[in-house]
Amino acid sequence: MIAGIQGYDRFIKLFIESSRALNFHEVCKVFVDFLPEKSTNILDVGSGAGQNSAAMAKLGYKVTAVEPMPQFLKAALHSYKEFNINWLSGSLPELKCLAAEYPRFDFILIDAVWHHLNEMERESASIRLSQIINSGGKCAISLRNGPAGMGTRVFPTNADETIAQFQDLGFRCVFQLHDQPSFYSHKKDVKWSRIVLEKG
Numbered sequence: 001m002i003a004g005i006q007g008y009d010r011f012i013k014l015f016i017e018s019s020r021a022l023n024f025h026e027v028c029k030v031f032v033d034f035l036p037e038k039s040t041n042i043l044d045v046g047s048g049a050g051q052n053s054a055a056m057a058k059l060g061y062k063v064t065a066v067e068p069m070p071q072f073l074k075a076a077l078h079s080y081k082e083f084n085i086n087w088l089s090g091s092l093p094e095l096k097c098l099a100a101e102y103p104r105f106d107f108i109l110i111d112a113v114w115h116h117l118n119e120m121e122r123e124s125a126s127i128r129l130s131q132i133i134n135s136g137g138k139c140a141i142s143l144r145n146g147p148a149g150m151g152t153r154v155f156p157t158n159a160d161e162t163i164a165q166f167q168d169l170g171f172r173c174v175f176q177l178h179d180q181p182s183f184y185s186h187k188k189d190v191k192w193s194r195i196v197l198e199k200g
Contacts, residue, residue: 002068002091005116006153012071015150016049018184020079024055027183028111031140034175034196035059040106043132045092046113050076050085056109057083064105066090066097092117093125095132104132108139114162115144115154123165130169130199139171139197146182146190159193171197 008015025032035042038060044053047065049072057063062084067073068091077087090097092113108129117125129139143157163173175196182190 003116003153005068005091006151008069008151009071011150016072016075019049020051022051022183024052028052028109028140028142030175030177030194031109031196034107034138034140035061036106036138041103043105043108045095045108045110046116047076047087048072048112050080050087052109052111053085053087054080054083057085061107064088064098064102066095093121093123093128095128098132102132104134104137106134106137108133108137110139110141112142112144114141115157116151118155122162126165126169130166130171133199135199137199138174139166139199141195141197143193143195144190145192146187149187149190157193159195163195163197166197170200172200174198 040061042056042061042063044063044065047053047067050065053063053065064086065076066088070089073087073089088097114122133139141162143159143162145157148154159176159178173195178193180192182192
């Protein structure tokens with residue numbers, strides 16, 4: 001089993017319902033201004049119940065969604081079948097589902113995923129992401145800190161460390177926002193930081 005999905009199998013229905021109650025234009029509001037021109041390739045890593053992928057497809061983007069939980073992927077395929085989204089089974093850090101000939105991306109969304117990776121996995125993931133993004137492309141990452149939720153494998157995140165890690169791979173930070181509250185009112189101990197990194 002993929003380590004990062006530990007715990008989610010206990011809350012399949014609850015996760016899908018709670019995820020779809022979130023509005024992409026609210027949760028990812030600070031990222032929207034960094035979306036590229038329409039009809040370009042976008043990657044949603046850890047796409048979960050699919051609501052973010054569907055919202056970006058609705059805006060006119062060519063979306064590839066990667067999700068390791070088969071139950072979430074199946075639900076997304078069923079609920080958003082009217083959208084032209086390429087749904088793939090896979091996960092960070094390797095993203096083996098993206099073959100070498102797969103087109104590179106102009107925007108990569110990593111929402112509520114990074115805290116499930118340990119230090120070594122984050123290093124490998126950042127290298128892999130640098131390989132699949134176009135020059136000038138942007139990687140938008142939300143960083144969670146706080147007690148474990150449905151997913152039980154969680155690690156502390158640090159925006160400065162994440163930025164430095166990507167800078168070593170030719171990225172520059174073009175946006176950062178720290179210590180934001182959770183969109184779930186019952187998670188008062190959870191704080192989020194959001195960063196956008198542009199590949200040189």
